[in-house]
Amino acid sequence: MNSRCASVSRLIPFSCVDGPGSRLALFLQGCNLRCKNCHNPWTMGRCNDCGECVLHCPHEALSLSAGKVWWQSDICQQCDTCLHMCPQQATPMAQNMSVEEVLEYIRKAVLFIEGITVSGGEATTQLPFIVALFSAIKTDPQLQHLTCMVDSNGMLSETGWQKVLPVCDGVMLDLKAWDSACHQQLTGRDNTLIKQSITFLSGQGKLAELRLLVIPGQVDYLQHIDALAAFIKRSGNVPVRLNAFHAHGVYGEAKAWPSATPQDVEQLAQRLRERGVDNLLFPALYL
Numbered sequence: 001m002n003s004r005c006a007s008v009s010r011l012i013p014f015s016c017v018d019g020p021g022s023r024l025a026l027f028l029q030g031c032n033l034r035c036k037n038c039h040n041p042w043t044m045g046r047c048n049d050c051g052e053c054v055l056h057c058p059h060e061a062l063s064l065s066a067g068k069v070w071w072q073s074d075i076c077q078q079c080d081t082c083l084h085m086c087p088q089q090a091t092p093m094a095q096n097m098s099v100e101e102v103l104e105y106i107r108k109a110v111l112f113i114e115g116i117t118v119s120g121g122e123a124t125t126q127l128p129f130i131v132a133l134f135s136a137i138k139t140d141p142q143l144q145h146l147t148c149m150v151d152s153n154g155m156l157s158e159t160g161w162q163k164v165l166p167v168c169d170g171v172m173l174d175l176k177a178w179d180s181a182c183h184q185q186l187t188g189r190d191n192t193l194i195k196q197s198i199t200f201l202s203g204q205g206k207l208a209e210l211r212l213l214v215i216p217g218q219v220d221y222l223q224h225i226d227a228l229a230a231f232i233k234r235s236g237n238v239p240v241r242l243n244a245f246h247a248h249g250v251y252g253e254a255k256a257w258p259s260a261t262p263q264d265v266e267q268l269a270q271r272l273r274e275r276g277v278d279n280l281l282f283p284a285l286y287l
């Protein structure tokens, strides 16, 4: 039995938006970026059991015992009060799950899914768990047909990728801005490592999808369109998913940012097509 554990913020048995086909999606807690546009900002941090949220839970679903916060899922009303007040941008509802426990969920869903996607937060902050989980899937006769994918922000070294690639079928990765200064402004970190990840993964044939997020007035794709298009072309004919920002669920200054319109997305698409990048995927809906 594999007892390696991860802090899991959410498990969705059937998802159609986390990679190709129907997939079980596992969201790991913790992130190494601080994106202003994050739609799940409470997945960024790790709970330190400070207890601040306990008294504020309107449904008494939280308690503090032996220096640890406990969450009762059967009482919780999913009101999200605890998420909004946590100083760590964490959640008391994240659960430690072992590889074996996740495999149990996968076995129950196996007839209805094509694979699993590990997302976040930033999934690769818990890389040893991912390697153990994917290895267990790939060696289980009942599960080994499932594809194993990672949804990542790309903040992982080549050495890290080399650990997971032998058991990983593909990575979906975001490039949140072209210029490092703009990326730093949006996420708190520069994007040198992310570009290296894109280049490395495409060279290994494991870059399943590159994602660009259109945030009007905030991202710099159009200002650097020649360099961006040339970079994407060097990464092969990888599918490029164009996502449209909307403010639903974000905290802080991004709440006031305007949503991206179909025209905003089409403008970027047109500029990319003119430069030979035409394997484009579009938002299913706009908010």
Ligand code: SF4
Residues within 6 Å of the ligand: 046, 047, 048, 049, 050, 051, 052, 053, 054, 069, 082, 085, 086, 087, 088, 089, 090, 091, 092, 093
């Ligand atoms: S979830 Fe946040 S507020 Fe609640 S105990 Fe953990 S760190 Fe403290």
Ligand code: SF4
Residues within 6 Å of the ligand: 056, 057, 058, 059, 060, 061, 062, 071, 075, 076, 077, 078, 079, 080, 081, 082, 083, 093
């Ligand atoms: S979401 Fe948080 S605050 Fe709301 S009932 Fe559940 S534990 Fe309590």
